Amino acid sequence: xxxxxxxxxxxxxxxxxxxxxxxxxxxxxxxxxxxxxxxxxxxxxxxxxxxxxxxxxxxxxxxxxxxxxxxxxxxxxxxxxxxxxxxxxxxxxxxxxxxxxxxxxxxxxxxxxxxxxxxxxxxxxxxxxxxxxxxxxxxxxxxxxxxxxxxxxxxxxxxxxxxxxxxxxxxxxxxxxxxxxxxxxxxxxxxxxxxxxxxxxxxxxxxxxxxxxxxxxxxxxxxxxxxxxxxxxxxxxxxxxxxxxxxxxxxxxxxxxxxxxxxxx
Numbered sequence: 001x002x003x004x005x006x007x008x009x010x011x012x013x014x015x016x017x018x019x020x021x022x023x024x025x026x027x028x029x030x031x032x033x034x035x036x037x038x039x040x041x042x043x044x045x046x047x048x049x050x051x052x053x054x055x056x057x058x059x060x061x062x063x064x065x066x067x068x069x070x071x072x073x074x075x076x077x078x079x080x081x082x083x084x085x086x087x088x089x090x091x092x093x094x095x096x097x098x099x100x101x102x103x104x105x106x107x108x109x110x111x112x113x114x115x116x117x118x119x120x121x122x123x124x125x126x127x128x129x130x131x132x133x134x135x136x137x138x139x140x141x142x143x144x145x146x147x148x149x150x151x152x153x154x155x156x157x158x159x160x161x162x163x164x165x166x167x168x169x170x171x172x173x174x175x176x177x178x179x180x181x182x183x184x185x186x187x188x189x190x191x192x193x194x195x196x197x198x199x200x201x202x203x204x205x206x207x208x209x210x211x212x213x214x215x216x217x218x219x220x221x222x223x224x225x226x227x228x229x230x231x232x233x234x235x236x237x238x239x240x241x242x243x244x245x246x247x248x249x250x251x252x253x254x255x256x257x258x259x260x261x262x263x264x265x
Contacts, residue, residue, distance in 0.1 A: 008033070009041045016051050016058050022154075023057040080262040081215045081239035086110040088237050088260045089177050089213050095121040097174040100203045101136075103129035103158040103196060104179030106213045111135040114143065126173065128159040128199050153195060160195035165202040176207030182221035183214050183236060185249050189227040197225025204228045211235050216242040219250075230255045 008031060015030070016022045024042070028035045042058045045051050051058045086109030093099055093114060101107055111132045114120065121142050127133055128148040136145045150164025178200055182190035189212060191197040204210055204227065212233050219242050235256040242259060250257050 005041070005044075008037075009045055012038065012041050012058075013045055013050050016045075017060050022059075027057070081241065081260075082106045082109045083113075084260045084263050085213050085215065085237050085239060086113045088258065089211055090114045090117060092211060093117070093120065093123060093175065095119070095123060098124040098126070098171070100168070100171075100173045100176040100178075100207050101125050101127040101129070101132055102176070102178040102200055102203060103127070103132065103156050104213075106215065107177060107179045108132055108135060110177055110213060115139040118142070124173075126167070126171065128164050130157040130159065148199075150199075153193075156193070156196065158196055158199075160199055164195075164199050168199070168202045168206050171206055173207045174209065176203045176210045178203060178210060178212050178227070178233075180212060180214055180227055181218055182223045183212065183219045183238075183250075184222040185220075185230070185246075185253060187222040187226070188229040189233060190221075190223040191225040191227055192223040194225045197227050200225075200227045204232055209234050211237060213237050215239050219243065219246050 011031065012027060015027060024035050024038050028038045031038070042051065042053050046053050051060055082105060085106055089110050090113035101110060107129065108131055112135055114123070114125065115136060115138050123142065124144045124146060125136055126146040126148065127136070128150060130152070133145050133147050136143055148159050148164050148167045150159030151162055153160050180189045180200070181192045184190065191200060210228070210233050212235070214236065216239050219238065230250070230253055233255060235258060236250065237258045237260065240259045240261045247257050247259065
């Protein structure tokens with residue numbers, strides 16, 4: 001007998017809670033119903049306060065949702081600031097260089113900015129982000145795109161250990177462009193997710209130069225996963241919304257801070 005709506009919604013809520021982020025298309029296929037039905041059910045569950053809908057799917061409401069956003073949610077937040085930061089970071093890349101490109105919404109914008117730089121030639125980009133690899137694909141063959149491998153983490157569409165750092169242990173890149181959820185004077189660069197923080201640390205170790213791309217909302221924040229000390233980062237590129245006192249303190253600690261103005265609409 002087919003699932004009743006309440007029973008089906010219980011299954012949907014359970015799937016979203018287990019995964020952290022679930023796509024509408026995947027849920028529809030697993031339950032044997034239409035995507036329209038899944039969207040209707042997700043809307044009802046959101047009204048009941050049991051989950052939060054995001055572009056393309058849903059994620060849990062509560063601790064996980066509050067601490068870490070999906071890539072889709074993060075991408076929409078401060079989009080103009082992230083676009084400006086990304087263009088500034090992409091401008092640092094030169095033809096013939098090798099680049100490690102971390103996961104995240106701002107680094108995804110960096111991927112698009114690299115593709116837009118049509119004058120770049122023979123650039124190798126190594127990433128552990130599935131969405132980033134796809135965003136870089138239009139730049140092939142000017143860009144050579146290498147994916148680390150590893151275990152898929154759905155919330156950020158990232159590849160993490162086991163196996164994500166195996167390739168990174170065998171490379172030495174010219175530049176690492178990294179994202180993070182926290183930049184703190186005392187605690188350094190941190191990330192809310194431990195498996196991703198582990199990969200970020202390996203990227204720091206495997207690059208000759210390290211650039212951190214983080215919008216101003218991340219400054220002053222500290223989270224569980226330690227990525228790097230401020231001394232291990234060559235430059236922070238952030239938006240002009242950064243608190244003047246925070247910027248001054250970071251500079252006094254020896255970190256080069258570059259502020260860029262968000263794009264106008």
